[in-house]
Amino acid sequence: MSELRGVGIGLGVAQGPVARMAEPLPAPEDVPSTLSPEEEIARVRDAVAVVARELETRGAQAGGLAREVLEAQAMMAEDPTLDQEVLTRTAAGKTGEFAVHDAFARFRDTLAAMGGYLGERAADLDDVAQRVIARLRGLPAPGIPDPGHPFVLVAKDLAPADTALLDLDKVLALVTTDGGPTSHTAILAREKSIVAVVGAAAAKDLADGEIVIVDAAKGVVTASPSDDELSQAQHRADARRTAASAPITPGALADGTAVPLLANLGKPEGAAEAVELGAEGVGLFRTEFLFLSSSQAPTVEQQAKAYTELLNAFPGKKVVVRALDAGADKPLAFLNDAHEENPALGLRGIRSLRASEDILREQLTALQQAQAATQADLWVMAPMIGTVEETEYFTTLCRDYGIKTAGVMVEVPSAALMAEKVLGIADFASIGTNDLTQYTMAADRLLGSVSSFQDPWHPAVLQLIGMTGAAGRTTGKPVGICGEAAADPLLAVVLVGLGATTLSMAPTALADVRATLLKYTRDDAERIAAAALAADGAASARAAAQAAADTVA
Template sequence: MESVKLRGTGVVSGFAYAPVAWTRPAPVLPTSRGSVAEDDRPAEVARFKAAAETVAERFTQRASAATGVATEVLGATAALARDRGWLRTATKAINAGSTAEVATTDAIDGFIAQFEKLGGVMAERTTDLRDIRNRVIAELLGLPEPGVPQQTSEVILCAEDLAPADTASLDPTFVRALVTRLGGPTSHTAIIARQLGIPCVVAAATLDTVQEGAMLLVDGTSGILTVSPDPEEAQRLVAEDEALRAEVRSWSGPAATADGTHVQVLANVQDGAAARKASASPAEGVGLFRTELCFLTAKTEPSVAEQAGIYGEVFAAFPDSKVVVRTLDAGSDKPVPFANHEEEENPALGVRGIRLGWTNPGIVDRQLDAIAQAAEDNGVEDPWVMAPMIATVDEAFEFAGKCRERNLKPGIMIEVPAAALLADQFLAEVDFFSIGTNDLTQYTMAADRMSSKLATLTDPWQPAVLRLIKMAGDAGTRAGKPVGVCGEAAADPLLACVLIGLGITSLSMATGAIPAVGVQLGKVTMEQCREAAQKIVEARNSRDAKELARTLLS
């Protein structure tokens, strides 16, 4: 059979070759409104609540059996399945005469519409909501759970999109790669695939043309999918990839190029538990402590003492190492209940990050007080603190002043193109940069990073994004100040080499991604990285940039 090539966006590198297995379809949503007699409504409510709790309990059980990020993802989905908001809305509809199936559909679809309007990460949660809706309806109808079929042999798992319950419960022994028609570079599918160490391609628009059981070769770097490839060639590529994976599994750090140039590789964490896990890895410290993730369910602002206790756990996990604390990056896709979030037409471009202080007086000062207290309690002499969404030099000046009053080392995130364009002026005010490539790409390319239709635009390999990174790196070199990267781009082994060639001095990523980056860095010299970077920033598009990197650095 003649081979056919399809193209998506590669988000986790590597090769895989196996038969295609499609996820099980969702149940057909109710089209008839129906009506429940008043006397039967209590029983209908009970039937609905039992189905919803059954689905939630399955998520909880899977969370307890999972590890790492999968536990967090499944736990969050279980909480969403038990969310009082949608359960209350559905129950009210049933008491008004709706069937349980219709009430479930209407309630969750209403929340999906709200989340889509919010955009960003909240919009991505619509995949979770649809999955919960489909599972509850399947339970009500007595149908099998939709989603991933039981895995008994090696497969390439294909889907329209994958919900957390699907990705978080996969067995990499059998699932050799993930491919979705929707999704983007920062979706949970990519994050889980990276944790599992399997290739992943998203936004493959024509994936629905691939039949169940077809032999498929997945190239997670280029995003190319080959249907019915030459078997010998496919097996050769997979064997070479497996040899590399064995090398990754045995790597223990520290990270350095082939000519001995040390590269500081750090971990992204969200709490003390994640920091303790990272401390057992080759991570040399924490390059991004996402403080807002500690407070996504807090109804009232934690006191300075309470915050200090939380931050202190992360400092304690790395007592003699660099820990970079990011102040609240709340708003837009990560609203925190205790903050005043105004209704906005475009929240991604609104009051978020450091701007939260404009509508919540004192919130930044109190957080800085807590960080300073945590540092003092744990004997940290020079704690690094950075602010997100800084767009003007005046903002950087004001933030730096507040940090220095508390003996904190001030830095800023480079997420807004304005900050990269005026990098020299910003570095005159602060001590370091950390580049958030997810948001920098989104704002540079004017493309929502959660939109699967725009996945090509939100690829950090876009030459325009790399040029902005180069501007920040060059400014750091001139000023003799460190410039790190803490977005998902740092976890891409080939892109990591390009980044250090652009002047980046540290790379921060998910703990599980560190060994693959470390191995790749050890295969190239610093001069190779610099020469490749200079050519890659001149590329025409992200596809050409990736191909150049594979040619020059693989």
């Protein structure tokens, strides 16, 4: 028996035989083509079209976040710039396979250097290129293995096209050697309620067919476990299933302290599932879906219809809507598509909205109309607030448009450092832990090479959260968490101990967080948070919090 450590996603535990993802196709050799340039480019364009349609079909079947990601991949495959690059190479006598490999690799490197949203898309290019080359060679597309029985999938990481259509009847658990708690794979594992441990580097040595236990609660993969260990793991899995089927209760600590558990949503269609899973409202509604798929800004009427649909699903409950969070890292032709050397630090969030204020004013108009037409308790917040002046600007504008509750997102360290003054103006704050970690640690959250720094457990990040929580207590204003950190059950306890009054997460994470909070009192949560704060780094903070929690349990 040996234990491999990584970062667990959720509290699940599963066991079964390993099935490894196949290694990527070898790079094509740079040899002269035996076909004409016209024949080669025709082959490539046919293969690209087939791959793009396959990605779109997978997206339509998967729905949700996966659909958006796969449709973006399909568009990327047929990008005219890439087509021109491939054409240049085939015209020089290269094979279609090499032309695709070389052109996509160059384009990938260019996007990776840009960082931000475009940097994330760079990783997807490798998957698209592999699929096109496989098609040209007449080989099966790279993807999930099918050993003919349920299995634990072990991979370096998963491409969006793979995660979109995982057969959850066969994939018992997921283990990756790369990635962290905010990686694409981790986010989709939460969305699909897959037992997962990510960043377990030693998993590269696991063999096909080897029996393992994947314990997300402990962040451990046990290889070649004993019969007793297998029995204990099965008992825990059965107990967790029983607990999940128990009646849903409001989020609370063991001493009765209320901690409302809210849902992060990207489209109104997700509201019904969120309610079914016990969401007590919405802590983050991302409005980007209305804008990112359009060549021009949606009308007030189009926006009001979508917001009304969302609010109608939560009568009498809090629904927090984030104003459009776009800019140079998510270019919109009608907002700001100018190239920036470092888009994560550029014209995004509230900065971008101020530069195109008519977009913000139309959005607030639509939100006010939806507020008037429904019974939900609408809260509206601005993204990427960095100054007190920006807070004043946004809240004043909201009040001009009849928005009753206006707040800010704390994602920039300056907002946390000035939290008491910010909350002296805003009605509430919501901490976006993904970006707060990115800017605190100076590590692009979409760049795999620095993913080890992108951990909200780092005491520097926790200190900023604690400062914001303290400011909330001083001013009497609520402070929520809407980043991925809230979906980590133990970290959720720490966040409450730091002053968070609500937690918002992917709906599938609600049950685990609800069950964990019920184990601890407020005093316990504050003691566990203090242990994490006293640590020197992310790993030691997690370990210290777990040790403190174990003394209670």
